[in-house]
Amino acid sequence: MGGIEEMDAAQLCPSHGLPLKYFCETDRLGVCAECIAGGLHRQHPYLNMEEACKKRKRQEQCFIPLQRSRSMPPSRSIDHLTSGIPSCSLEQSERQVEMREKHRTEVYDMSGDRLALTMCVTSGRSGAEADILALNKLFFHLGFVNKIIRNPTGEGFRKELLAFRGWIESRDSCLSCCFVVLMAHGSPGTLIGIDGATVKLEQLFQAMDNQNCPALRGKPKIFLIQACRGEQEDPGIVYTTDALSHLSKILPTHTDSLFIYPSQEGYVSYRSETEGSLLIQKLVTVFLQGFCEFHILELLTKVIWEVSGLNITSKDRQQHKSTPLVQYSLRKLLYLKPSGMAA
Secondary structure, rough: HHHHHHHHHHHHHOOOEEEEEEEEEOOOOOEEEHHHHHHOOOOOOOOEEEHHHHHHHHHHHHHHHHEEEEEEOOOOHHHHHHHHHHHHHHHHHHHHHHHHHHHHHHHHOOEEEEEEEEEEEOOOOOOOHHHHHHHHOOOHOOOOEEEEOOOHHHHHHHHHHHHHHHHHOOOOOEEEEEEEEEEEEEEEEEEOOOOEEEHHHHHHHHOOOOOOHHHHHHOEEEEEEEEOOEOOEEOOOEEEOOOOOEEEEEEOOOOOOOEEEEOOEEOOOOOEEOEEEHHHHHHHHHHHHOOOOOOOHHHHOOOOHHHHHOEOOEEEEEEEOOOOOOOEEEEEEEOHHHHHHHH
């Protein structure tokens, strides 16, 4: 099996630079360990490359009698049919070219300017400054120009967003992406300004849609909301991983479901008075670790996993769970890696 080892050493994954030691049976191409562990192929069935070549060899041998009965030319030898390594290698190369071409047409162009607006009520929300600091660090690494507004009123949220939209529309340079962060106390569908007045989230979202913001038509618009969405708290549910097992785990009630919310509809969000909110801090950590490799939905899946795995002790000294919610209508994959940045 020396040929397998030589192929693995010579061929590297174009996304991660690791040897192609596995074969994805869904996409029919070679993949690396990182593709299987957390990349685009993590939910696909796969074999290691040696097993894949053996399987292909067995399948091709099954067709030999049929092809012989059709007077196979002498030049088409049995060795050619049963040579698993060349055929696997050829199929991998063709499939990878196809995937790269598909990738170019299904990914947002992020070569233009990137703008962010962070509006945060810090008064009465201890830990909010830690969130602003963490987000500013993230935006710096992602190449976003971030404008920060502290302690807006209810009406101020709307006015500042409209001013931000006006700034976007007045720019001569091409824009590729917009990030809007909204942090405050809240209730279902609303934010509460420093003056106690409220503003509806839908009103803010609508201000940046394709009809009202032509400069962002067809461009990714990301809203990150850090605010309570109700008064409920989730104690989680007990489940067993096996019908015959007596071991149990705690699983949040709401799992497996690009507006980014800190909790499900009707539930509170959690914030440390010293370290900041769970969602913001986990999101920044995950994004900084993976923005060079993974698209934003993969990163957010990791964020949901991290937050939902925490046991949260609230003020009533009870253990609770929390699950962020991501809703999106993206038509392409969104990679936040700055253009020209080396992997």
